[in-house]
Amino acid sequence: MTKADLLQPGLHGAFVRDGFGSLPSAAAPAIDDAQLPVLASARLAVKDVFDIAGLRTGGGNPVWRDAQPLAASNAPAVRLLLDHGAQWIGKTVTDELTYSLAGINAHYGTPENPAAPTRTPGGSSSGSAVAVAAGYADxxxxxxxxxxxxxxxxxxxxxxxxxxxxxxxxxxxxxxAHSFDTVGWFARDGALLADVLGVLSHGTTAMPLDDAQQARLVVPNEILPLLHSPARAAFESMCARLRSAWRIEMIDDGLAPDSWADAFRVLQGAEVALQHGPWAAAHLDTFGADVRARFATALTISREQVADAQRVRVDALRRIARLFGGTSTFVVMPTLPWIAPCVDASGAEIDGIRRRSQQMLCIAGLGGLPQVTFPWTAFDGAPLGLSVIGARGDDEAVLAVARALHAALAD
Incomplete structure (x- = not known):
């Protein structure tokens, strides 16, 4: 089976061929005809890890896909979006069983990053990100x-x-990995991101955008050394500019990104082995080299490693609770240390970037926290996002602060 057999032609390599452009067994919208659905006509692209009625869930690996039954119904998240007016357009490429951040798939290839075509799109939700960035999906x-x-x-x-x-x-x-996985989504603007949150959580925006500016924004000093020099300079300049209108503080709060990221990798790997270990062990030769190596490592994690990592996680949770306790506090920081690597970067370079990035990504991951990233700036023509992180359950406020910040930086 070739990549041409797997992919919908063109479209930046974002979509898998199976299911593109049609939705078997689509349910009629469950919205009063007198009301305009919240997501009316918004085009929906779905990562190929969600069940879609009448199709096989591929998981980025053709051997895995062929072993799956036809799904009997749509995953609840998909159903909710369709019920509120979204229009299905297709299933998107994912890194194999989502076990990578690179956006590279040995079977499907690398979807083309519309914002920086010579650079990787990132993963594992590569196809969904590319579909939105290229304008094929909302x-x-x-x-x-x-x-x-x-x-x-x-x-x-x-x-x-x-x-x-x-x-x-x-x-x-x-x-x-069950204690870390979340459903997430992309959009080209914050308003639509908020609309989707309202649909999927059955909620409403809790913090008006005008009130978001009263929030206390903190920058953990432990993050700054992780940033590449140009990104750090731009971020510190941005913070200085914001201080005239926002409460923004640099803090030392005992975050330990390096040890936290190590603990995250161990705990994630142990859960991966628990969930997929037997199948992965029997099919290691079906994975691309990077994912195969990651599964092989996960299968060797010991009880002692898990116990040590869990102690780090408990300490991290205590520190995170202190950081967000008692006040309307939000962390603001660049989403990543730097821009995407070039598509021809070596495997060792991409792995190094992944490990460095995990030191920033693991904060929300270990804590189970909501995090919103939005377009901020660019270097060498490639984007770098800015993030807002908040306390557990405070998703609406995190999004409101991110939207207010985005508007302030656009002025």
């Missing part, structure tokens, strides 16, 4: 375990959200 549904929404959103210059862990139903979806 909403790109994906998942985020270790950064699979936030990283490609930053690389492709669009909005993305990782909600509070467990807040959005993940039924009918291939998960990687």
């Amino acid at each position: 909403i790109g549904l994906g998942t985020d375990c270790g950064g699979s929404i936030r990283l490609p959103a930053s690389y492709c210059g669009i909005w993305g959200i990782r909600p509070t862990h467990g807040r959005i139903p993940g039924n009918g979806c291939v998960t990687l």
Whole structure:
């Protein structure tokens, strides 16, 4: 089976051929005809890890896909979006079983980053990010375990959200690591991102945008050394500019990005082995080299490693609770240390970038926190996003602060 057999032709390599342009067994909208659906006519692209009625859930691996039954119904997150007026357009490419941040798939190839065609789009929700960035879709549904929404959103210059862990139903979806996986999504503007949050959480925006400017914004000093020099200079300049109208503070709060990222990788790997270990062990030769190596490592994680990592996680949760406790506090920081690597970067270079990025991404991952990334700036023509992180369950406020910040920086 060739890549041409797997991909819908053209379209930046974002879509898999199976299911593009039609939706078997689509349900009629469950909205009063007298009302305009919230997501009326918004085009929806769905990462190929969600069940779609009448189709197989591919997970980025053709052997995995061929072993799956035809889905009997749509995943709840997909159903909710369709019921509120979204229009299905197709399934999108994912890194294999979502176990990568690179956006590279040995079977499907690398979707082309519309914002920086010589650079990778990021993964694992690569196809959904590219579909939105290229204008084929208005909403790109994906998942985020270790950064699979936030990283490609930053690389492709669009909005993305990782909600509070467990807040959005993940039924009918291939998960990687149960205590970290979340349903997430992309859009080209914050208003649509908020509309989708309202639909999927059955909620409303909790903080008016005019009130968001009263929030306390903090920048953990531990993050600054992780940034590449030009990104750090631009971020510090931005913070200085914001201080005339925002409460923004540099703080030392005991965050430990390096050890937290190590603990995250161990705990994630242990959960991956628990969830997919037997199948992966029997099919290691079907994975691309980078994903194969990651699965092989996950299968060797010991009880002692897990116990040590869990102690780090407990300490991280305590520190995070102190950071957000008692006040309307939000962390603001660049989403990643730097822009996307070039598509011809070596595997070692991409792996190094992944590990460095995880030191920033693991904060929300370990804490189960909501994080919104939005377009901020660019270097060498490639985007870099800015992020807002908040307390668990405070998703609407995090998004409101991000939208207010985006508007302030655009002035």
